[in-house]
Amino acid sequence: AMHSLVRDLYRRIITVGADYPAGLPYVRERAKREFAKRRHLTDEVEIKRAINLGRFMVKEVRSGAERRGEAGSGGAGSVQ
Numbered sequence: 001a002m003h004s005l006v007r008d009l010y011r012r013i014i015t016v017g018a019d020y021p022a023g024l025p026y027v028r029e030r031a032k033r034e035f036a037k038r039r040h041l042t043d044e045v046e047i048k049r050a051i052n053l054g055r056f057m058v059k060e061v062r063s064g065a066e067r068r069g070e071a072g073s074g075g076a077g078s079v080q
Contacts (some may be wrong), residue, residue, distance in 0.1 A: 003047055009054045010035065016058050020066050 010031060017027025038050050 001052070005051050006035070009058070011052050012058045013054065016061050016065070020061060 014024070014028065015032045017031070020027050034054075039049050041050060065073050
């Protein structure tokens with residue numbers, strides 16, 4: 001079964017990906033590849049380390065979009 005934190009990260013990536021310049025299909029495919037690379041992880045510490053890296057990347061993409069004025073202001077529909 002998928003770890004709940006992993007599922008949450010995937011949702012965050014897809015949400016941010018909707019505003020990504022390359023488009024949601026690109027983001028979805030890239031996310032699938034990156035998640036597949038780490039599918040073998042079973043150690044809780046390693047899983048959390050990978051999740052933290054993913055969250056950092058989401059924040060970077062989100063802040064880049066905000067600097068360019070492309071993303072919303074974090075309204076009711078946004079994932080924090």
